[in-house]
Amino acid sequence: MVLDDLGSSLRGTLDSLRGKSRIDEEDVEKVVKEIQRSLLQADVDVSLVMELSDSIKERSLEEEPPGGTTARDHVLRIVYEELVDLVGESTDLPLEEQTIMLAGLQGSGKTTTAAKMAWWFSKKGLRPAVIQTDTFRPGAYEQAKQMCERAEVDFYGDPDEDDPVTIARDGLEATADADVRIVDTAGRHALEADLIDEIEEIESVVQPDRSLLVLDAAIGQGAKDQAQQFEDSVGVSGVVITKLDGTAKGGGALTAVNETDSTIAFLGSGETVQDIERFEPSGFISRLLGMGDLKQLTERVERAMEETGEEEEDWDPEDMLKGEFTLKDMQRQMSAMSNMGPLDQVMDMIPGMGGGLMDQLPDDAMDVTQDRMRNFEVVMDSMTDEELENPRAIGASQIHRIATGSGQGEETVRELLEQHKMMARTMKQFQGMGDGDMQRMMQKMQGGGGGGGGGMGGMGPFGD
Numbered sequence: 001m002v003l004d005d006l007g008s009s010l011r012g013t014l015d016s017l018r019g020k021s022r023i024d025e026e027d028v029e030k031v032v033k034e035i036q037r038s039l040l041q042a043d044v045d046v047s048l049v050m051e052l053s054d055s056i057k058e059r060s061l062e063e064e065p066p067g068g069t070t071a072r073d074h075v076l077r078i079v080y081e082e083l084v085d086l087v088g089e090s091t092d093l094p095l096e097e098q099t100i101m102l103a104g105l106q107g108s109g110k111t112t113t114a115a116k117m118a119w120w121f122s123k124k125g126l127r128p129a130v131i132q133t134d135t136f137r138p139g140a141y142e143q144a145k146q147m148c149e150r151a152e153v154d155f156y157g158d159p160d161e162d163d164p165v166t167i168a169r170d171g172l173e174a175t176a177d178a179d180v181r182i183v184d185t186a187g188r189h190a191l192e193a194d195l196i197d198e199i200e201e202i203e204s205v206v207q208p209d210r211s212l213l214v215l216d217a218a219i220g221q222g223a224k225d226q227a228q229q230f231e232d233s234v235g236v237s238g239v240v241i242t243k244l245d246g247t248a249k250g251g252g253a254l255t256a257v258n259e260t261d262s263t264i265a266f267l268g269s270g271e272t273v274q275d276i277e278r279f280e281p282s283g284f285i286s287r288l289l290g291m292g293d294l295k296q297l298t299e300r301v302e303r304a305m306e307e308t309g310e311e312e313e314d315w316d317p318e319d320m321l322k323g324e325f326t327l328k329d330m331q332r333q334m335s336a337m338s339n340m341g342p343l344d345q346v347m348d349m350i351p352g353m354g355g356g357l358m359d360q361l362p363d364d365a366m367d368v369t370q371d372r373m374r375n376f377e378v379v380m381d382s383m384t385d386e387e388l389e390n391p392r393a394i395g396a397s398q399i400h401r402i403a404t405g406s407g408q409g410e411e412t413v414r415e416l417l418e419q420h421k422m423m424a425r426t427m428k429q430f431q432g433m434g435d436g437d438m439q440r441m442m443q444k445m446q447g448g449g450g451g452g453g454g455g456m457g458g459m460g461p462f463g464d
């Protein structure tokens, strides 16, 4: 994965800044060295690395951290912003009718990417079709056809025709019903003149709205020239980096993107049609730095809330931050959480939960937590509205009644009340917290507050 070890090495260095309120040159030097080492190892161009480290250095020392920000958070924010800047925006790709042409060297992953992208567009509700014009590689037709069948998308190819331009022309006609047409082209070992001629001819017939350059993550410094040549011949609107699941470092591809002023459209990370994700710079870097993908998490929560059918006006998430966190809030959060998908994936996106913390939990920790959540939900269903609004007033006789009504032991009811107390306390501490504090707190909660609640306590604050 691109810059794979940047996150862990950098976190270690940043952690040494804990407790410091001001940062000196020596501190910045240490952080910058770590970043340089990771980027160079990942094949990112030297001059680009230098440029990036200079601006991190300059900004860290010159910019005044906003009041209350720790040195660590100040540097982390600058590193994050500079890295987001380095990888650039995601390629503009509106969900509308369009024709996309894929170009790239042999084996870079064009055919696989064509089917993956078609699958991706179909999941967005559009009707895609793949047109296979690769007559150079004997297996290309069959491979594309099979992958499109697996992706359940339309496919056009003609194994009996050997002129790619004719196939492209016929393919456009045959797929007139499709919303998004993805034209796969042939690759060659190197950028030979005939590849360039052929792709220019196809381009003039297809007149694509976008041309995406497919680059293998393993490509090193050569990516720069390649991108430049494709840019000169057909224009590159965006790049797809493939094979990020392998050991490849991807820095070459990143350099190519930067040098040619293009952007990244998709990332490929496997051989099946679902192994594709839209490139999203802030999420990508957040994950890289182990900060959790906050944006993705927020979207999931929003979607889950919609599915739960909550009346937004009845419930103000701000109240939770004011410390008025009731069992009703907790119930809402749990119900939203259970709509969000596998718990361990959700946890991975929470800041402070990534970066190996999850790996330290016993294998079944997540299952236990999910079971506990279900039990808690049953218990809450047996409570009155009053009890949910004011759990502190619940006494022994009510605990007995709720336990009997829900078929759960009194112990579970007590655990739930403990858990709620802990979450309510947490909520109070939340205002004005920096990343570092948050991470420490999450770690503490993972340590088992609230009667072995596992991750439960950690979820609360992020349910809004």
Ligand SMILES: Nc1nc2c(ncn2[C@@H]2O[C@H](COP(=O)(O)OP(=O)(O)OP(=O)(O)O)[C@@H](O)[C@H]2O)c(=O)[nH]1
Binding pocket: 104, 105, 106, 107, 108, 109, 110, 111, 112, 113, 134, 137, 140, 143, 185, 186, 187, 188, 242, 243, 244, 245, 246, 268, 269, 270, 271, 275
């Ligand atoms: N692990 C992994 N393998 C991939 C990925 N994308 C493509 N591949 C594999 O890489 C090989 C080449 O991919 P193709 O899609 O055939 O490449 P191509 O660019 O169409 O090749 P040509 O038609 O010869 O130009 C195949 O074995 C794919 O299964 C990826 O993201 N991860």
